[in-house]
Amino acid sequence: MTDRTELLEVALDSLPEGFALVGGEGQILLWNRAAEAISGHASADLLSRQTPEPLEPLLLGCKWLEDQGASAGGQPERGAMVHFQHKLGHDVPVIARTLILRDGLGERMGTAIVFHPAQSLDALPHGECGEGSRVEASQTELEDRLVAVFDDFQQGGESFGVLWITVDEARELRKTHGAGACEAMLEKVKRAMANGLRPAEEIGRWGDDEFLVLSHERTREMLAAHAQVLAGLARTAEFRWWGDRVSLTASIGAAQANRDGSLADLLERARAAMLTSYHAGGNHITLAPGEPACSPS
Numbered sequence: 001m002t003d004r005t006e007l008l009e010v011a012l013d014s015l016p017e018g019f020a021l022v023g024g025e026g027q028i029l030l031w032n033r034a035a036e037a038i039s040g041h042a043s044a045d046l047l048s049r050q051t052p053e054p055l056e057p058l059l060l061g062c063k064w065l066e067d068q069g070a071s072a073g074g075q076p077e078r079g080a081m082v083h084f085q086h087k088l089g090h091d092v093p094v095i096a097r098t099l100i101l102r103d104g105l106g107e108r109m110g111t112a113i114v115f116h117p118a119q120s121l122d123a124l125p126h127g128e129c130g131e132g133s134r135v136e137a138s139q140t141e142l143e144d145r146l147v148a149v150f151d152d153f154q155q156g157g158e159s160f161g162v163l164w165i166t167v168d169e170a171r172e173l174r175k176t177h178g179a180g181a182c183e184a185m186l187e188k189v190k191r192a193m194a195n196g197l198r199p200a201e202e203i204g205r206w207g208d209d210e211f212l213v214l215s216h217e218r219t220r221e222m223l224a225a226h227a228q229v230l231a232g233l234a235r236t237a238e239f240r241w242w243g244d245r246v247s248l249t250a251s252i253g254a255a256q257a258n259r260d261g262s263l264a265d266l267l268e269r270a271r272a273a274m275l276t277s278y279h280a281g282g283n284h285i286t287l288a289p290g291e292p293a294c295s296p297s
Contacts, residue, residue: 018094020113022059026050029110038094038117040087054085058096058113081118081144093118095151118147125267127166127207142204146214150263161223161256163213163230164270165193168249168282170209173241181241182209189248192237193230210274212267220256224287227252231285251277255288 009030012019018035022028027050031043039055046052051059082096096115103109124143149160167189174182190211194203198216206212213230217223234250253273257266269288277284 015114017114017116020058020115022051022111022113024108024110026059034116038092038115039084054087057084058082058094058115059111081147082115093147095148116151118151124264125271127164127210127271139204139206142202142206142212142214145202146263149214150257150266153257154259158216159218159257160214160216161220161254162266162270163211163215163223163227164206164253164255164267164274165211165213165230165234166207166209166251166274166278167234168251168278169246173246174209177241184241185237185239185246185248186211188239189234189237189250192233196226196229196233198226212270217256220254220287223254223256224285227254227285227287231283235283249283251280251282252285253277253288254285 012030012032013034015032015034018038019030019032020028020035021030027048028046029048031041031046033043036042041052041055046055080096081093083091083093086092094115095118096113098114099112101109101112124146126139146162149157152158153160167186170182170186173185186205186209190203190205193211193213197203197213200216202214203211215223215226217226231250231252234248237248239246239248251274253270253276255266255270255273257263273286273288276286280286
């Protein structure tokens with residue numbers, strides 16, 4: 001008769017995701033084959049030993065998730081981006097989820113960690129950033145959120161889409177009035193569009209003159225309609241600089257996620273749609289892929 005422990009280990013080894021079982025004092029009790037492939041660290045080198053330094057961010061990241069779950073009323077966390085070091089020395093970004101294991105009295109016995117590779121953030125397309133730009137530092141949080149939401153979507157979670165937005169007048173304003181004027185204008189546009197976001201939606205800078213909106217609209221048509229609303233809000237953001245009134249319009253590319261594509265593909269489709277809107281004269285919305293541009297009403 002097959003031993004139940006042996007059967008469990010075989011089952012865990014067959015998982016496509018990395019799986020680690022960590023004891024209460026930080027010693028690794030189980031490290032499956034997928035975890036070996038993702039990290040480069042062999043199970044034989046880790047079992048019954050303390051978590052090695054290169055892998056510590058994985059455990060620390062999961063501790064962060066535990067705290068977040070507790071603060072949210074015990075709701076399970078869908079996962080978060082964690083970076084640790086591969087045995088060969090390079091950075092490995094993963095989406096990690098955790099389960100705190102407790103005995104019948106509620107005492108913590110250990111932690112089960114499930115993780116799989118996340119798309120490298122360096123591979124995600126962004127807007128243009130000039131030398132010395134401060135925008136890149138503000139993209140990290142939105143990037144992490146995008147990766148986590150896309151991962152959840154791939155696992156059967158709710159639909160989502162992205163809106164890639166550029167303010168049509170930004171480049172000219174930057175040339176004629178300087179970076180300070182352009183930044184003030186973009187901040188005003190951002191605040192105006194933020195008023196039209198739905199709960200759980202997020203907006204962030206995605207380049208010197210561009211924004212990205214993470215939207216949870218369920219269909220392409222609903223995403224396009226939402227883009228119309230945000231374009232209208234951008235136009236209402238009246239901006240004056242040294243007495244000069246600057247009329248504002250936005251070009252928007254809308255792309256809905258699909259389970260056959262990647263996050264990078266989704267962003268590329270949104271960027272291509274935005275460029276179509278921009279080169280059509282601005283004040284347009286284009287729904288990717290293959291939908292014609294239209295002017296906001």
